[in-house]
Amino acid sequence: MATSTSDRGPGGRTFFGHPWGLATLFFTEMWERFSFYGLRAILVLFLIAPPSESGLGMAEGTAKALLGVYMAMVYFVALPGGWVADRILGARKAVLVGGVVIMLGHISMAIPGGAGFVYLGLLLIILGTGLLKPNISTMVGKLYVGEDSARRDSAFSLFYMGINIGSLAPFLVGYLGQNINWHLGFGCAAVGMALGIVQYVLGSRHLRGVGDRPGHRLNPQERSRFLRITAVVLAVVAVLVVAAAVTGTLTVDAVTVALTILAIVVPVVYFGYMFRSHEVTAEERVKLRAYVWLFLAAALFWMIFDQAAGPLNIFANDNVDLNVFGWQMPASWTQNINPILVISFSAFFAWLWLRLGSRASTGMKFGFALVMSGLSFVVMSIASHATHGGTVKVSLLWLVAVYLLQTLGELCLSPVGLSVTTRLAPTAFASQMMGVWFLATAAGDAVGGQVARLQAPWGDVKYFLVLGVFSVLAGVLLFLFVRSLRRLMGEEREPAVTRH
Template sequence: MATTTSDRASGGRTFFGHPWGLATLFFTEMWERFSFYGLRAILVLFLIAPPSESGLGMAEGTAKALLGVYMSMVYFVALPGGWVADRILGARRAVLLGGFVIMLGHLAMAIPGGAGFVYLGLVLIILGTGLLKPNISTMVGKLYAGEDDARRDSAFSLFYMGINIGSLAPFVVGYLGQDVNWHLGFGAAAVGMAVGLVQYVLGGRHLRGVGDQPGHRLTPAERARFLKITGAVVAAALVVVAVAAATGHLTVDGVTVALTVLAIAVPVGYFGYMFRSHEVSAGERVKLRAYAWLFLAAALFWMIFDQAAGPLNIFAQDNVDLNVLGWHMPASWTQNINPIIVICFSAVFAWLWLRLGDRVSTGLKFGFALIMSGLSFVLMSVASHATHGGTVKVSLLWLIAVYLLQTLGELSLSPVGLSVTTRLAPTAFASQMMGVWFLATAAGDAVGGQVARLQHRFGDVRYFLVLGLFSVAAGLVLFLFVRALRRIMGEGEELAPSRT
């Protein structure tokens, strides 16, 4: 496999000084994130829109819960998706197949055929993302086998910039979906993924064998056991679905609750398995205990942060003055505020962490993130009060301030979590721990979708205030244990701010 050094030495085509294979992966991820964030920006608005406006007319509580479990499952399937690539397909084919399935999902949603096509599309997007998301990052790392860490970190910084550029998709998908036709917006997301696939195939030769073969291909005996277990799981799932349908529990609400339970049960079970494993040493078990608390803090953070696509998006549509110079801006465009701030502040935070060095520990950064997310919801409570029960529209500056606080928290937690996951992972579970980290987002998003049901019962002011104060309190409690966590984990985190 050719490396960056050999590419430069031979005068080959480079991408900002990196092998051109990075450009192939950069644009694939950028277009996949374009499709993901584009859909995320309009999904809940489409679900609650009345049929007269071509929406599904779904109750707000149900729509928020469905959005929550959709985003949860996207991250939940990263763990099995990585396993499939490592043992069966290889990363390169997994990314290609995943992107194709994602495109089919968006195409299904682009068909104005009712709720059935919407649910089919969401399932396909979830399955496809599970194959693409974890494995494309793995391929970036493998492009730099034998290279120094500085070159690899520089590559990932460029790669994550592609994620942030792609997350500006609401400018296109949001406009088409809200101001023209919902299904045209979904179609635009499909086109974006199709463009990413085309350039991925055309640029495949620049990858030079990276990800062509599974890292640990199943033996014939393992393959037979895998097929047997898979068949049993599918059969059991079909039985559960049949029983639920027969008893009248196969509803959107029932499915979202079941998936939320799954999103909580799996990480709990996985941590229990690791704690009991004879392959984990006593010292690793102590570090794993510290990591479990950070995992809980991250799940709480994402529970609040990812409500941007649900409650905050609906608030923007109903209660924010979106008129700009006589033109009414689509509410989905407010979903661009966060990635724009990320792009503006990423370099600042990278400099700040290097400047502060060991003086600011992981626990302190996580606590700060929880306080920032909490304060953002306290501010949302004040903004909700300023609407006087929805009779007055407030300035867009309220949402900008809310997203600024949340982004400061994101930049303090998301890249730190990636770093601490690699440092605290037990040796026997090192290759699986990044998938475990994504389970924190999955659990937080699923629970957040269910918690959002309380908004109608509590009212906006009390809902945002209670959640905000709870998050602030959790951050302050975490501050009390900073010294203990610091002693267990050590210092010297090296970060590269990113979106997921």
């Protein structure tokens, strides 16, 4: 099929039939995800490794909580990051600044200078991701303003393939970190982000001016108010940090608990604000009620799912036979199982949802996701029992089964959640609701990091079984209220799709 001139970038080049600007954003996101998932695969192993092995020697419970809060904050800052781009920097500059800050964070972690450089690095990565992650997706959408939705969907399918390719980073970062030097692994993640920045700068001319200016730039009065509020917030935070340091309560555990509370309180306050807003109509409030239940289900799902980087990663390192044809595979490589399965099953699920049409409601898909995540932890409980208290290493196939169940759940919830968020969003909050969706991940990851502290006192078998059964029961409960959710969401008014 011929490609119109509007589809072509400078020089007539296209990216799988799309504007060449999509290639710029594709590779930027791919390298950012490379750095993120590469770090994620080795972070907890580095934190608990003894100083004799160049690790921080952190207690497992504290390390899991820190990992959970780190992942939570990465998604938590998507909401303010989108606001900064929309009102101050513009999406294009926000992505560039975010990428540079992320790279500096990985460089900080690559310096073997102790815990201080690690905490500084994690903070910089969080702040940078808040600027880059939400705004690069926005720029993809803006490349297709005025074009049909099918073409936009095709572009996002390509874009998300870049995410999955980048998430295979543990093959390289994990190997370097575990087999050679932790800080070399962190440095590799920094190089990945640097490559993303270079090609973003070189390819920016293909973006057609997308994101060059803020959509709703602050006027002088608003800017002055913003600076005053920012100064007050920073001053309060500084006072609290100094007070905690003086009283001896400024510990990693205290910080993770405080940030977990923040990750829970903010969505509660935000939903309360939307429900009370005079800009939200009565019909939109009804749909928002349904969305709250889906939000809670998503938070529970991510609480289970994102423990892959913590408890499951440690289990792989300590209790799984990773010997492959006489070669010892790094435990971090098990983090590649999920993205490989996502790539393998994505096309099938895209076909399945078209085939089922309106017969498979959003509530049913979320309920199935919770059941799958719960069953994955039931399998983990059985695998833990098979280790006989850690004296026997189990087959890698146990983890493959766990990640298969979680992937089936993820493909039922994650893309569906993105879609339903845009569909149920009140008009006045349409541009902010994607950030609200990310708050579900933030809340789930933060709570999951704290819940993981129970693994040591309970033991692996009980820990995985209790969480697994709880998730399954939550999924079953959601199934029981599917009809009510459909009514609240207006799905029961959608015509059934007949397939021949």
